[in-house]
Amino acid sequence: MPICTQILKEELDSAFTKNSEVDLLTILKNNSILFYKLHLRKHGIQPIFAEVPFDNELRCDFCWLNDNSDGPEWVLVEIEKPNLKIFTQKGTPTSEANHAIEQVKSWRRHFEKNPDSKKRIFGAVAKFRYILVMGSREDWQKEQTSSWRSDFNKESNIEIRSSQIFYDALKLYTEHEEEFWSFIEHKVARPSTQLKSFWRESSYISQWRNII
Numbered sequence: 176m177p178i179c180t181q182i183l184k185e186e187l188d189s190a191f192t193k194n195s196e197v198d199l200l201t202i203l204k205n206n207s208i209l210f211y212k213l214h215l216r217k218h219g220i221q222p223i224f225a226e227v228p229f230d231n232e233l234r235c236d237f238c239w240l241n242d243n244s245d246g247p248e249w250v251l252v253e254i255e256k257p258n259l260k261i262f263t264q265k266g267t268p269t270s271e272a273n274h275a276i277e278q279v280k281s282w283r284r285h286f287e288k289n290p291d292s293k294k295r296i297f298g299a300v301a302k303f304r305y306i307l308v309m310g311s312r313e314d315w316q317k318e319q320t321s322s323w324r325s326d327f328n329k330e331s332n333i334e335i336r337s338s339q340i341f342y343d344a345l346k347l348y349t350e351h352e353e354e355f356w357s358f359i360e361h362k363v364a365r366p367s368t369q370l371k372s373f374w375r376e377s378s379y380i381s382q383w384r385n386i387i
Contacts (some may be wrong), residue, residue, distance in 0.1 A: 178359075180349050182224045188340060192260045196216035200225075200236060203254065203341070204364045208338025208355050211344035213252065213306055216241060222373065225364040227251075229292065237364060241381045246387060253279050255309035270385055272309065278290055279307050279333050298351065298374030301382035305333045312339040328333065 184207060190198035203209055215221055221240040228234040230270050241248040253274045263269055268276075282305065287292055290375040314320055315337045324335055348355050365373070374380040 178206065178348070178362075180345060183344060184342075187345070191257045191338070194256050196254065199257055199338070199341075200254055203237065205362075207361050207364060208348050208358045209341040209344045210237070210252075211347060211355065211358060212340045213250075213308075214239075217354060218357050220361060222361040223364040224367055224370050224373075227296070227367040228280065229296065230289075233281055233285055234367075235282065238370075240297075240374075240380075241304070242377075243301075245381060246302055247297070247299050247383055248302050249297050249300055250304045250306060251279075251282060252306045252308065253336075257284060258311050259309045261310045261314050261320055262323070265267065268323070275307055275309050276333065279305050283332075296370070298371075298377070298380040299387055301383070301386045301387060304330070307333055307335050308338055308340065309335070310337055337361075347363040 185203070186198075186202050189195075189201060208224050210223065223237055223239045225237055226234055227238050235251040236254045237252040237278065239250050241250060253275060255271070259270045259271055259275070260269050283303070286303065288299075315324065315335075324369060327335070328334075
């Protein structure tokens, strides 16, 4: 079914106006084209999975596999409120921003302490790529926040991106729809209950389960 970009933009506008994480997550689950800028590979992408639990308390909003030649890279994504306030007037990260960062760090700690869970959940993992999407581009472009993110990126393996990245993807889709064929093939995110059957049926993952 063709994507109506005008309706999709209106849905995004509504989620951003309401600053609703719930609404944004619903839109993303149904429109994988919006992840275009977060994918390093634009063609031949693997399906996206939503709300994948790691234990009773931890889960990521979305994940997907990069079936690289040097081993499976799993991309784990956390989505926060589109207009989440990043910094206080004193120049320190807000409690909401710190909570979001800590949430992603807790994933890394979990897999370091529980290496067996990587195989149980994902089949085989050579490495993880962590992405946190929060806040507006305007906030991130301020001198104070830009400087903080530069220092943060030097010390952390978490990529922080602004929520405007979804508008960027929609704009690119309207201009170059033909580049999104792989995303259209996997238009809707799959539920986490299908993740195990996905990698069990993957010859690529089967090969790497015998190596790592």
